[in-house]
Amino acid sequence: MVKITIDGKQYEVENNLTIIQAAKQNGIHIPHFCWHPHLSVSGNCRVCLVEVEKMPKLVIACSTQVAEGMVVNTNSERVVQARNAVLEFILINHPLDCPICDEAGECKLQDYAYKYSVGQSRFDFEKVRKPKRVELGPNVMLDTERCIMCSRCIRFCDEVAKKPQLTFTQRGDHVELTTFPGEQLDNPYSMNVIELCPVGALTSRDFRFKARVWDMSSTDTVCVGCARGCNMKMWVRNNEVLRLTPRNNPAVNDYWMCDYGRLNTFKHVNAANRIKAPMVRKDGRLVEVGWDEAIAKVGFELKNFKKNEIAALGSAYSTNEDNYLLTKLMNHLGVKRIDFVPHIRKGEQDDLLIREDKTPNSVGAREVGVRPESAEFGFASILNEIKAGNIKALYVIDDDIAADPVIADALLKLDFLVVHASNENETIKFADVVLASSTYAEKYGTFTNFQGRVQRNKPAISTLEHDRILDGMALSRLDKFGAPNDRWTTGLKRDTRASWRILNSIAAVMGAKWKYNSCEDVFNEIASTISSFKGLSFLKIGTGGAMLNKNKETVTVKS
Amino acid sequence: MSDFPDKLLLPDIPNLHRIDVYEQHGGYAAIRKALAMTTDAVIDEVKKSNLKGRGGAGFPTGLKWTFMPKQTSKPKYLCANGDEGEPGTFKDRQIFELNPHQFIEGCLIASYAMGVRATYVYIRGEYVKWINILQHAIDEAYAKNYIGNKICGTNFSTDVYIVRGAGAYICGEESSLMNSIEGDRGYPRVKPPFPAQVGLWGCPTTINNIETLTNIPVIMNRGGDWYSKIGSSKHPGTLLYGISGHVNKPGVYELPTGVLLTDLIHKHAGGIHGGKKIKAVIPGGSSTMWLRGDELEGVRMDADSLKAAGTSIGTAGVIVMDEDTDVLKVLARITHFYHHESCGQCTPCREGCGWMEKILKRFMSVDGNIEDIDLLLNVANNIEGNTVCALGDAAAWPVQSVIKKFREEFEKRIGKIPAENKYIPPPHLVAKSG
Ligand SMILES: Cc1cc2nc3c(=O)[nH]c(=O)nc-3n(C[C@H](O)[C@H](O)[C@H](O)COP(=O)(O)O)c2cc1C
Ligand code: SF4
Ligand code: SF4
Numbered sequence: 001m002v003k004i005t006i007d008g009k010q011y012e013v014e015n016n017l018t019i020i021q022a023a024k025q026n027g028i029h030i031p032h033f034c035w036h037p038h039l040s041v042s043g044n045c046r047v048c049l050v051e052v053e054k055m056p057k058l059v060i061a062c063s064t065q066v067a068e069g070m071v072v073n074t075n076s077e078r079v080v081q082a083r084n085a086v087l088e089f090i091l092i093n094h095p096l097d098c099p100i101c102d103e104a105g106e107c108k109l110q111d112y113a114y115k116y117s118v119g120q121s122r123f124d125f126e127k128v129r130k131p132k133r134v135e136l137g138p139n140v141m142l143d144t145e146r147c148i149m150c151s152r153c154i155r156f157c158d159e160v161a162k163k164p165q166l167t168f169t170q171r172g173d174h175v176e177l178t179t180f181p182g183e184q185l186d187n188p189y190s191m192n193v194i195e196l197c198p199v200g201a202l203t204s205r206d207f208r209f210k211a212r213v214w215d216m217s218s219t220d221t222v223c224v225g226c227a228r229g230c231n232m233k234m235w236v237r238n239n240e241v242l243r244l245t246p247r248n249n250p251a252v253n254d255y256w257m258c259d260y261g262r263l264n265t266f267k268h269v270n271a272a273n274r275i276k277a278p279m280v281r282k283d284g285r286l287v288e289v290g291w292d293e294a295i296a297k298v299g300f301e302l303k304n305f306k307k308n309e310i311a312a313l314g315s316a317y318s319t320n321e322d323n324y325l326l327t328k329l330m331n332h333l334g335v336k337r338i339d340f341v342p343h344i345r346k347g348e349q350d351d352l353l354i355r356e357d358k359t360p361n362s363v364g365a366r367e368v369g370v371r372p373e374s375a376e377f378g379f380a381s382i383l384n385e386i387k388a389g390n391i392k393a394l395y396v397i398d399d400d401i402a403a404d405p406v407i408a409d410a411l412l413k414l415d416f417l418v419v420h421a422s423n424e425n426e427t428i429k430f431a432d433v434v435l436a437s438s439t440y441a442e443k444y445g446t447f448t449n450f451q452g453r454v455q456r457n458k459p460a461i462s463t464l465e466h467d468r469i470l471d472g473m474a475l476s477r478l479d480k481f482g483a484p485n486d487r488w489t490t491g492l493k494r495d496t497r498a499s500w501r502i503l504n505s506i507a508a509v510m511g512a513k514w515k516y517n518s519c520e521d522v523f524n525e526i527a528s529t530i531s532s533f534k535g536l537s538f539l540k541i542g543t544g545g546a547m548l549n550k551n552k553e554t555v556t557v558k559s
Numbered sequence: 560m561s562d563f564p565d566k567l568l569l570p571d572i573p574n575l576h577r578i579d580v581y582e583q584h585g586g587y588a589a590i591r592k593a594l595a596m597t598t599d600a601v602i603d604e605v606k607k608s609n610l611k612g613r614g615g616a617g618f619p620t621g622l623k624w625t626f627m628p629k630q631t632s633k634p635k636y637l638c639a640n641g642d643e644g645e646p647g648t649f650k651d652r653q654i655f656e657l658n659p660h661q662f663i664e665g666c667l668i669a670s671y672a673m674g675v676r677a678t679y680v681y682i683r684g685e686y687v688k689w690i691n692i693l694q695h696a697i698d699e700a701y702a703k704n705y706i707g708n709k710i711c712g713t714n715f716s717t718d719v720y721i722v723r724g725a726g727a728y729i730c731g732e733e734s735s736l737m738n739s740i741e742g743d744r745g746y747p748r749v750k751p752p753f754p755a756q757v758g759l760w761g762c763p764t765t766i767n768n769i770e771t772l773t774n775i776p777v778i779m780n781r782g783g784d785w786y787s788k789i790g791s792s793k794h795p796g797t798l799l800y801g802i803s804g805h806v807n808k809p810g811v812y813e814l815p816t817g818v819l820l821t822d823l824i825h826k827h828a829g830g831i832h833g834g835k836k837i838k839a840v841i842p843g844g845s846s847t848m849w850l851r852g853d854e855l856e857g858v859r860m861d862a863d864s865l866k867a868a869g870t871s872i873g874t875a876g877v878i879v880m881d882e883d884t885d886v887l888k889v890l891a892r893i894t895h896f897y898h899h900e901s902c903g904q905c906t907p908c909r910e911g912c913g914w915m916e917k918i919l920k921r922f923m924s925v926d927g928n929i930e931d932i933d934l935l936l937n938v939a940n941n942i943e944g945n946t947v948c949a950l951g952d953a954a955a956w957p958v959q960s961v962i963k964k965f966r967e968e969f970e971k972r973i974g975k976i977p978a979e980n981k982y983i984p985p986p987h988l989v990a991k992s993g
Contacts, residue, residue, distance in 0.1 A: 041749060042749065042904075043749035043905075043947060044749075044904045044905045044906070044947060045905070045906055046905050046906045046907055046945055046946070046947075047906070049945060057944045057945075058944065058945060060749070063749050063751075082941070082945055085907065085941035085945070086906050086907060086945070088941075089906045089907050089909075089910035089911055089914075089941070090906055090910065092910050092914055093910060093913075122934055123914060125914070125917045125921075128913070148906070149903060149904070149906075149909065151904075167744065168744060168903070170903070171727065171729075171899070171900065171901060171902055171903050172898055172899065172900070172901035172902070172903045172909055172912060172913060173898075173901075173903065173909055173910055173912075173913040174903070175903035175904075175909065
């Protein structure tokens, strides 16, 4: 530890830190473009220049190590002057096209220009022109004129994605970011450069021009693309998910997420094939009905089967709470055959984030009881028993199991199939009752990732179940302002429900006396009955998650 | 100047570039002598000589060598810097052409002293002819086992390779040079870490200029004490002064440090064309501050004297301008050079060099705007000291010194340009300056 002084205040910090790190730890923001806590130091933007007593020149805070007795000034006249100069320099050849730039509102250059620059340029020449709309790869677009040459994107590809695909060419104010000859920016993590880019040089080809950032709300949640469960933010405008961005969690994903997760885990939320209300099969066709009718129908039908004629499939896509209540319902009915269908893609895994288990909650589903007591009750046996005509009724939540033709074949044999589904899919074609379930973007809940980390997921999209304002969901400018009669958000609200809530209603018609008013109630019960969850609460999980207790659950859930 | 020593680097010996001739004149005795000494003793000798680097920064060579770690599991490297990109500088070329073996021998002594596994001689790409000469000399030295495995029958092995540059001035900056050798973009590295800790391929590395290394065999042969008495005591030795511009006999002159700048120009370089007066002198390559013609009296060509005169010795590339020179045109050309050669890595230099050139070009092509002089100075001040490498300073210093010393040359242009060419600044700038 060393004692240093920053802006007149003394701090004790570890001695292997740089000034910028020491300042950050103590809540002092030193402006920076090129420095990033998870990338090597390049020291090129020069906006973090600070004054250190006894050093003749200003030094860059990102590469200067602290030392005993060091006196740092981040706001002296010299520093202010140099910072202003750096910002003036950066802006002279910058296109200043904030009004049409996707980054506006979350742009470091914009923020710093407001905060640290006098705001008037003395440059009155023609700017250097560089290529616009360069397709660097399938997912990322480059505006070379906006680039401030911080090299974060290059270092990310080299150091994190370990795919050197980007480089600079030319010199001086003609420097251009580009891909190596014959290369594209197409590594599985390429879109992280979009957030890394402190300006609007690198934009998402998927999201470009869809919304101004201040018109969106952002909700802290987790990705469901694989068993990693990368922490992320879900961005919503007009009740429509527009983009996902990673959220730093050192225990899970650092600052990153993969392109697959970012692009393929939200489109179904907005899709036209969403199931908008419960449906019951009448004369061979699925017909929309009210919730009460659909639930009564399920209750009525299930009573016709013996407990060994019924099986249930939970889902590794569903939350711990959904799976827990499915287990509990089956226990109530005395049904022993319960399992879920794993979605493993062998080998599709790497050393950074991507897991071959393409579901977010296999560990959680198993922990809360969606696991057969023995192989004879497992999925393979369930399938055989259906084929053999011994299992006549099947309860499936949130998984398109019929996408596998072998399973689809077996489903034809059933007398009764209940399906929770958010979107039209193969499985509902065989269903007698379809219960319109909320996607992960529309509900509260927890997932347990492959590490055994329990993480929270929150609704970003409001449904008839969750009101954006009454339920304290994240608000955008569009949501916040305007009188109640003319709120600008007019997006569609669907009549879907979280699977745990649907199961709760089914249980009620089947004679169970459960009392859950919220997802949190369900979780609290999990925490009090399942030993691996002991001691956990929504509060404790917070935004960063919490680990399951070491010795995993083996206790069965009581009805 | 009776105690004038022999020429140490470029003696007048015909065919000295041939290894047999070099050997006949005592060549490769110094490396044998060094190999018989301890490495510490060799470094001590260099320290005693008080030799200062000839690449521009004038860092004490012996001290630099001591920065190399003694205990390390990694190979150590020496980079011999022959990029010679500084405008007004053309001395290392003479060494390659006339005395390549003495340079090689210098590399070998340095390698032995620091335990260097290989020397990379980085030479600017345009020097094809000199690269060929040096390669031939290296081949000769390999054939005679001065370089290679177990040199001169000892247990010390070391190699020498030439790396050809691809035409960027910035690759003469030592850390950029290492990146270039590694096959990366010629971007200077942020220091620390310094090359002696993390250099070429992450290994301990020392970078020395060609001329610096060529002095080493002399120091070995005649001793550090002897060497330290040549020329100015704090900056001893001989220098290869490269003189260019409006002198009658431009060229490279080997003379002791500390000669009078006026002697250099008038006695050695034959005075000014047509007997004209001197308007300005750049004493140490384009990166050094300018001197006015009336400031030259008594200025000596060594680090201290030039420092006192407000400039520096740099590469000892002296550029002389006569009274008819348009200093703005020269400054604009130099500024264009730095704009063109800025690597573009760090903000102030990348953006500022181009801005300075634009202001100067406008000043020259349309009627000047008085505010532009201060703007130009301010831009230079905003670059200076705030960049990753010294190129930013090198770009700022000429501008600062010309504005300081020749402000009237700017002012007198204003109003001399036809009205239709008149520059009209945008209103917000006029309002601001008013
Ligand atoms: C922009 C720039 C260009 C340089 N070019 C050269 C060069 O061409 N040759 C050279 O020897 N040193 C050059 N230098 C200086 C080197 O960085 C380094 O200081 C020198 O090679 C060290 O050698 P010395 O200690 O023997 O002087 C340059 C420095 C800068 C900042
Ligand atoms: S594109 Fe963005 S991240 Fe990459 S160098 Fe330019 S400003 Fe930096
Ligand atoms: S000062 Fe200029 S040449 Fe040196 S690193 Fe910065 S941009 Fe490159």
